[in-house]
Amino acid sequence: MRRARAADVVIAGGGLHGLSAAIHLANAKLRVVLLEKDRVGRHASSANAGGVRRLGRAIPEIPLAVAALDLWHNIENLVDDNCGFxxxxxxxxxxxxxxxxxxxxxxxxxxxxxxxxxxxxxxxxxxxxxxxxxxxxxxxxxxxxxGHADPFATVKAFHSKAISLGVEVREGAPVTQITRAEGNWLVQADTTCFEAPILINAAGAWGGEIAAMMGDLIPIxxxxxxxxxxxxxxxxxxxxxxxxxxxxxxxxxxxxxxxxxxxxxxxxxxxxxxxxxxxxxxxxxxxxxxxxxxxxxxxxxxxxxxxxxxxTKDRLPIIGPASEKGGFHLFGFSAHGFALSPLSGRIIADLICSNQNNWPTEAFSHARFTA
Missing domain, CATH: 3.30.9.10 (D-Amino Acid Oxidase, subunit A, domain 2)
Incomplete structure (x- = not known):
């Protein structure tokens, strides 16, 4: 049996939220593998209106939208490109x-x-x-x-930055199986198995399928x-x-x-x-x-x-730890996640690297659906 390839973090999903998490984690010197079943940003990330707004946000999202807006005003510091903002x-x-x-x-x-x-x-x-x-x-x-930004340019910039930081990005690599072994996650994608203590589910519309493989039933x-x-x-x-x-x-x-x-x-x-x-x-x-x-x-x-x-049913995202140790969810942004993408990956990276969360994300726990 072929030995699994080791990484510090595996990310399932190559949209903007998965790429954002990869960038923030790579900046923290972790070895990151990102698995995308199609090509990065193929779906909602590059096909949205590019709005960067606080207007009309649900109240639980406002602190995140405010913090994310600050990041957009200096987006070049994160991805070396202004993303058309x-x-x-x-x-x-x-x-x-x-x-x-x-x-x-x-x-x-x-x-x-x-x-x-x-x-x-x-x-x-x-x-x-x-x-x-x-x-x-x-x-x-x-x-x-x-404000607003260019979704295509944003995906391109996030992808390029992740690559420059050493993130291994695999396109055309759908996740087909997820199991646990000795406290690690074993993630099968295409013909390769990856092993890591940390797994992030950033699979967008397919996030419910990945969550189920991780042991969480989340309707989407x-x-x-x-x-x-x-x-x-x-x-x-x-x-x-x-x-x-x-x-x-x-x-x-x-x-x-x-x-x-x-x-x-x-x-x-x-x-x-x-x-x-x-x-x-x-x-x-x-x-x-x-x-x-x-x-x-x-x-x-x-x-x-x-x-x-x-x-999601309440049109709020899923952000935070999964039920199993070392698992995290980052999906379900319900057509208003583009603006939050520079921050969403940082939230998950902080949870992983320092076990700290500086933003109020209790309303985004998957437990509201799985309790």
């Missing part, structure tokens, strides 16, 4: 007074919790800030200092979330815009193209990793964009695509 306002518009009241209540809830980054502005200020927004919009919530749903991009039009927007009453993520790039999303679902086969567009849902997404920005009515869509995301 740009600072911009994040805005959520209200189309009627009921929606505006909901935004005001949300703002009050955050202030009561000690957070003051979400600002309420009335209709006059909104139309000064967004001259092309629909006339019926009555106000909005604004967060200044958030695979969703194929769609995005589309338009032809180039004259610049009219520098902020990232969403809506309180409808699913929408909307921004314009420097080249004039407009990215439109909002977590509208396509079709997915999790067994094969294949996806297909849902044209009715794309039409609904386009209608949302036109309703909030009427100037988009005659703009052509030139491309649309999907990314496979793992979504």
């Amino acid at each position: 740009q600072q911009s306002s994040q805005i959520k518009v209200a189309e009627d007074l009921v929606e505006f009241a909901a935004l005001e209540q949300r703002s009050k809830t955050l202030r009561d919790a000690g957070y003051f980054h979400e600002e309420i502005i009335d209709g006059n200020m909104l139309h000064q800030l967004l001259p092309q927004v629909a006339k019926h919009c009555v106000g909005s919530m604004v967060v200044r200092g958030d 749903e695979a969703q194929a979330l769609m995005l589309m991009i338009t032809e180039r039009i004259a610049p009219f927007l520098s902020s990232v815009v969403g809506a309180q009453g409808r699913a929408l993520s909307f921004k314009q790039f420097d080249n004039g193209t407009v990215l439109i999303g909002g977590a509208y679902k396509g079709h997915v086969d999790i067994r094969t990793g294949r996806t297909a567009l849902n044209m009715k849902q794309l039409a609904a997404n386009a209608h949302a964009a036109i309703t909030v920005f009427p100037l988009m009515r005659n703009v052509r869509v030139i491309r649309a695509w999907t990314g496979i995301e793992g979504v």
